[in-house]
Amino acid sequence: MDVKPQNQIPNQQVPVTQSADLKRDISAQVLAKVDSFQKSGELMLPKDYVVENALKSAYIILSDPKNNLLAKCDKSSVAEALLKMVVYGVSPIKKQCYFIPYGTKLECSVSYAGNIAIAKRYGRLKAIKANAIFEGDNFEFEVDAATGRRKVIKHSQSLDSIGNSVLKGAYAVYELTDGTSDVEIMNIKQIQAAWGQGGSKGNSPAHKNFADQMAIKTVINRACKLLISSSDDSILYDPLEENDYVDTAKGRVQQEINDQANGDTLGFDNYDDVEILEEQHEEIIEAHSEVLQQEADQTTNDGPGF
Incomplete structure (x- = not known):
């Protein structure tokens, strides 16, 4: 019976495993920091805010195959962005915050909602x-x-x-x-x-x-x-x-992020026209991906520098 060598494991499984390990590592950092804040009395989370759920929803967004910001951005900046999300007590699923890449650094931007x-x-x-x-x-x-x-x-x-x-x-x-x-x-x-x-x-x-x-x-x-x-x-x-607006690694990229997701809860009922602004969030992410690709192409064309 033939035994498949370990080095022939399908390539597509490696990123999945690495991504899972990265999530666990960053989650552990964020949860440890939050626990430290809570024990010292510096942070009191709302009763209806579940940190684990907020992190899961954030990872769904960050791991979107279209952009995969979790893999493209620096791990420490991802942890800082997630910690800011938790400290603020906001939810990316409710679009109370957005994750914006500045080059390889990830930032958590709080929306007006x-x-x-x-x-x-x-x-x-x-x-x-x-x-x-x-x-x-x-x-x-x-x-x-x-x-x-x-x-x-x-x-x-x-x-x-x-x-x-x-x-x-x-x-x-x-x-x-x-x-x-x-x-x-x-x-x-x-x-x-x-x-x-x-x-x-x-x-x-x-x-x-x-x-x-x-x-x-x-x-x-x-x-x-x-x-x-x-x-x-x-x-x-x-x-x-x-x-x-925010800056990416190359020039300024528009960040008109506006949200009506929590309109009923927050008492707003006349912002339908503003929903078009939310679509521009995708433009930021796409521009970020293009910048990284351009830099990679430039490195390949120029060859190693000495």
Whole structure:
């Protein structure tokens, strides 16, 4: 009876085994760190957040054969990205966060839906609702001299003003768990200044074609950032960036990631048009793969360097 030599094991089985070992290794690192945070009292996970389930869903996304970021990205950066996901208590399946490659380094990027979830969990946020202000709208607000809180007095629109090409600003009304409420208001200059922090400087197709929805996203992010950074758990969080773009190894690649997956839970019901932005996440991943392939081809053509 012939015995197949071990070195003739089908090639396709090796990556599967290596991938499984890599998952176990990274999972062990992340779980050990999370356990350390919990024992020291630095981290309290939500009751409805199961770390193991979040990691499994993340690995499904990272191991997608189309991109296989788990194999392409540095192992330590994968572990850091997964740890950030767990510390924030966000879910990639619910699209509260995305995994973005910067060259061979993986980053966990929290979406605006994730920011809302975090603000609800740690920032005493009960509900939030945002609207764009167009030219032709009648918008009035006041500031309470005693508390410094803002209040929208009037915002009336017409069929002609809705969707006007001239955007004047946006605001987000939010209520806290103690019953108090406040309003975050940004005029178009403030919004454009925030967009200017991103790689596109506010000139992406998304900003041009869906300026009102992008303005809504910006004002929501600002409101949530303040609530999160002022919470008791703020030490666990990095500043939540407003940048809408990321860099890959070669140049800037668009990252307009917007999500409506948790709309019912988070109290939003008018962001259908923004769903188109989510598709651009795939463009980032594909561009990342093209960059790595170009670098590999260049290395092959140039030969070894001395």
